[in-house]
Amino acid sequence: MSEYKYGDRTYKLTNGNYDVDLPDDIKIPESVFKYYGKTSYSIDAIINNYLFCSHPYHLNDSIDSSSLLWDFSNLSKGIFEKFYKQFGFDKVMDINYEKEKENGFVPIKQRFFEMASKNAGVISLTTNALQTLMWAHYSTESGFMIELDWKEIKDNLKALNPKLNNYAFFPIQYVDKLESIDFFGNGFNSPDIPYLYSTAVKRKDWKYEDEWRLMTYTMDYGVPNSIRGPFPDIPSQHERKLYYPKKAIKSIVLGKHFFNASNLKKVIDDKTYQLKTNSDLDFVNFLEQNYNDRIYFCGEYQNGTEFKRSAEKVHFEKVDWNTIQMIRENKVYV
Structure with missing residues (x-):
């Protein structure tokens, strides 16, 4: 020894x-949690576990x-x-x-x-699931984080x-x-x-x-x-x-700016998105088909004079092949 x-x-x-x-x-x-930037390598890692x-x-x-x-x-x-x-x-x-x-x-x-x-x-x-610097440094707010058992x-x-x-x-x-x-x-x-x-x-x-x-x-x-x-x-x-x-995978938390101009073709309403045909659309469809019961969306809320991180439980509903609704479930962990 x-x-x-x-x-x-x-x-x-x-x-x-x-x-x-x-x-x-x-x-x-x-x-334990793993932060990811939204890259082809990161997406491949989630798809192939x-x-x-x-x-x-x-x-x-x-x-x-x-x-x-x-x-x-x-x-x-x-x-x-x-x-x-x-x-x-x-x-x-x-x-x-x-x-x-x-x-x-x-x-x-x-x-x-x-x-x-x-x-x-x-x-x-x-x-540390909701650490602001971790989101900024490793996912640049447009990526995602997974919770692992x-x-x-x-x-x-x-x-x-x-x-x-x-x-x-x-x-x-x-x-x-x-x-x-x-x-x-x-x-x-x-x-x-x-x-x-x-x-x-x-x-x-x-x-x-x-x-x-x-x-x-x-x-x-x-x-x-x-x-x-x-x-x-x-x-x-x-x-x-x-x-x-x-x-x-116990949960997948999408960053505050996961949806942005790089993947959105049109915002139909507050939570209905028409996506461009690219890898992000494939990834969203993959999440909807495989992890729809464990998706969260990262945000921030005000608590008195402080702003804190939160993750709100959501799920996706398909409208058509490239349009999804992100349905809020009124469940938040902080």
Whole structure:
């Protein structure tokens, strides 16, 4: 067993299985939420019931899950030389231990990072359903949010994802100051625990997100190196997708500006819309046929001197092939 305690969490690898020990006052949520911008990728994810397993290069925080959090200062010269011989680099490169130590052992660190990250996926979820900044940052108010039943996802992980080796589900540990993990001074024999740790800590600037992270592990997701520069990608052998059952979706909340000039041909009355023939029309028809009993519409209301978010229960009724009515059910959750 390999483990690392930081703050009130312990990051563990036991018999190839990843886990995070949490304090008793943190409970596993029944529901988690995922915000989406209205893109073809997002719509495809809902239609086909999967969550995208990101690589760190896909994430919006540049130090999230980064090897910058790995301290290589205790890398011995023996291990250094063994590493280069193992990968045959000593035959094609002028290897200088002292020079690389001064520069933070960047080439070796990058190699270890690729070894860890190519087999892992990051899925960012939240327990915060109606957070204004989340709507603004991740759905730009014109997208949508889904509520997922965590137990349904968990109970169907292996059946729907047979190539999944294991997973870890935990809340982000928000800290005042990010601290690096001593890669070679803690007895680690692989990059697994340092990588798990680096995916689990973020600055308190991000605390408003109330993020729960689902880490997925399989073989050869690949590494999208081209995101960070003119570098070759490490090819993927398995798609970065985690499938879940249709019944795991408990609700779908449409953003305040889900309906707008990009998809509306005509507004017939307050809640009767004639849609343009495009992907949005296909998506609305899909929602009407598959999730009509669990659709909500995001809005805001005034409570005294405050304005707050709400989600009103609605359903669609078809008028004709491209015209729908959004029927209010007078049920609101806030």
